[in-house]
Amino acid sequence: MIHGHFDPAEPYRLAPRLQVLIWLPDISRQLVAVDFLIDTGAARTSLHAVDTLGRLGISLRRLRDTAVWPGRSSVRGIGGHVDYVQTTAHYGFLHHDGRQQTIVAPIQIAASDHADTLPSLLGLDILQRFDLSLSWRDGRVTLTERD
């Protein structure tokens, strides 16, 4: 069982979040904790500027280098159109009993700082591996491994 939390910002307190350790071995030596917004409306998990630039230290110049990222996609969402590149991520989930669970899966990285206040999103590609429970009454965000 993995515990998330609700965002501390008052009008945003309804938004569930989950800290996940992220390692992108192909492009960064940093192992960082990303406080993802749990977004069941997002098909794919994505990193946005506050985490790519501010935590992982990946420069915009590198993200825009077509030699490094031959494939990119443009995604239209609530933040408008954003160009994304893709790499392999190691997602580290910390269970309540101290166990660590690692999932290796693709992750999208926004190649722009246009929407710099947009949080990174934990989408259905990862969420579907868990059962998700939210209780606003009790202030609990819980992910449980699916059998």
Added chain:
Amino acid sequence: MNMLPPDRVERAARDAAEEQAYWHGHYQDLLRQYPERFVAVVAGEVVASAGSLAQLLEATARRGLQPGEFWLRFVTSDIRTLLS
């Protein structure tokens, strides 16, 4: 199978817990002092604030801080700012 660098997992997890506790404990104070701004925090102290992420990263770089060496967050009370 643990595929994350094991020597760094424990520290990253500890830092993550500390950071989460910091934001929850100080958010309302930060909101009063730095509304609608990005803030960078080191050892529980705000070391820089700015109106954009790019400006904040410039300010932290001037202090010799590299990404990953500080906590950062956009402080807002407006949910629309985060989603649009």
